[in-house]
Amino acid sequence: MKLQMDYSVEGRDIVLKNPSCFSLLQTFDCGQAFRFSQHGDVWSGVVGDKNISLVQTDSEIRFLDLSESDFLNTFVPYFTLDIDYPSLIKDFSDDEILKKASEIGCGIRMLRQEPFETLCTFILSQNCNIPRIRGMVYRLCEAFGDEIEKGVYTFPTAQKLSKLTPDDLSPVRAGFRAKYLIDAAKCIADKTVDFSLMEKMSTEEASLHLQQIKGVGEKVAACTLLFGFGRWDSFPIDVWMKRVLSKYYPDGFPEKHKKYAGIAQQYLFFYERYSGNR
DNA sequence: TTCCAGGAGCGGA
DNA sequence: TCCGCTCATGGA
Numbered sequence: 001m002k003l004q005m006d007y008s009v010e011g012r013d014i015v016l017k018n019p020s021c022f023s024l025l026q027t028f029d030c031g032q033a034f035r036f037s038q039h040g041d042v043w044s045g046v047v048g049d050k051n052i053s054l055v056q057t058d059s060e061i062r063f064l065d066l067s068e069s070d071f072l073n074t075f076v077p078y079f080t081l082d083i084d085y086p087s088l089i090k091d092f093s094d095d096e097i098l099k100k101a102s103e104i105g106c107g108i109r110m111l112r113q114e115p116f117e118t119l120c121t122f123i124l125s126q127n128c129n130i131p132r133i134r135g136m137v138y139r140l141c142e143a144f145g146d147e148i149e150k151g152v153y154t155f156p157t158a159q160k161l162s163k164l165t166p167d168d169l170s171p172v173r174a175g176f177r178a179k180y181l182i183d184a185a186k187c188i189a190d191k192t193v194d195f196s197l198m199e200k201m202s203t204e205e206a207s208l209h210l211q212q213i214k215g216v217g218e219k220v221a222a223c224t225l226l227f228g229f230g231r232w233d234s235f236p237i238d239v240w241m242k243r244v245l246s247k248y249y250p251d252g253f254p255e256k257h258k259k260y261a262g263i264a265q266q267y268l269f270f271y272e273r274y275s276g277n278r
Numbered sequence: 279t280t281c282c283a284g285g286a287g288c289g290g291a
Numbered sequence: 292t293c294c295g296c297t298c299a300t301g302g303a
Contacts, residue, residue: 031284032284122284122285123285125283125284125285126283126284126285126286127282127283127284127285127286127298127299127300128283128284128285128299128300128301128302129282129283129284129301129302129303130283130284130302131301131302131303132283132300132301132302133283133284135301135302136300173299173300173301174299174300175298175299175300176286176297176298176299176300177285177298177299178299180286214286214287215285215286215287216285216286217285217286217287218285218286219284219285219286220284220285220286223284236284237284238283238284238285239282239283239284239285240284241284269284273284
């Protein structure tokens with residue numbers, strides 16, 4: 001994994017100087033992850049069993065109180081610091097809408113999130129707005145995760161969730177999604193759905209494999225593959241993307257960009273949702 | 279109060 | 292195969 005930007009160790013922090021294509025606000029607020037929140041200038045969230053805090057200024061992004069080995073092993077892959085975004089965006093510039101969208105959303109970094117957590121959060125996402133998804137995910141972690149610091153919880157394991165009933169999940173207030181969450185946990189725990197096998201499948205095959213879970217259709221499968229497995233060709237189509245496709249791509253998304261269609265999709269989602277193009 | 283949300287399952291045509 | 296209805300809840 002080749003790091004695409006320089007970093008330095010300053011005291012107990014890791015610092016990225018003048019990072020290209022990296023905005024914490026855009027990355028955490030573009031609807032791919034629901035576990036980061038902002039307090040003042042500090043963004044904090046949980047990745048695996050690590051509580052991480054970050055601060056961005058005009059000239060740097062600072063990972064607070066983080067060892068170099070954790071940075072390299074966990075956060076370089078998590079924040080896709082190995083992807084050359086400027087080249088990717090340049091590649092998109094032959095398409096007028098994609099050019100505009102990737103310029104506006106150029107601070108978005110795709111996140112390589114933990115697959116089970118990604119699966120669950122997008123099962124919860126169905127027919128919900130983003131603030132509500134955050135609430136449900138927080139309550140799920142609070143009720144069934146491990147407390148690693150005061151008020152900070154890990155995401156619960158599949159094994160733990162697989163033993164619960166929808167009634168047990170009532171504090172999450174997930175409604176009809178509770179039973180889907182439990183089915184997902186059971187499928188992962190008993191390996192009916194096997195993440196390690198999916199690594200060898202095509203994106204299409206992996207999507208069908210995930211759709212064995214109740215409450216997982218094409219959209220949730222596509223989000224899981226994109227945000228949890230780094231399948232950049234996976235292209236989730238939700239209500240926002242339906243608008244984008246009908247407005248700008250009535251003849252279909254350009255074949256040429258399908259290899260990174262998932263990243264393009266994220267720029268387009270952000271563009272449509274935040275620039276008032278309705 | 280009403281509308282709608284990063285959908286999916288279901289039954290009927 | 293396609294379409295419309297329903298599901299449970301809360302943010303705006």
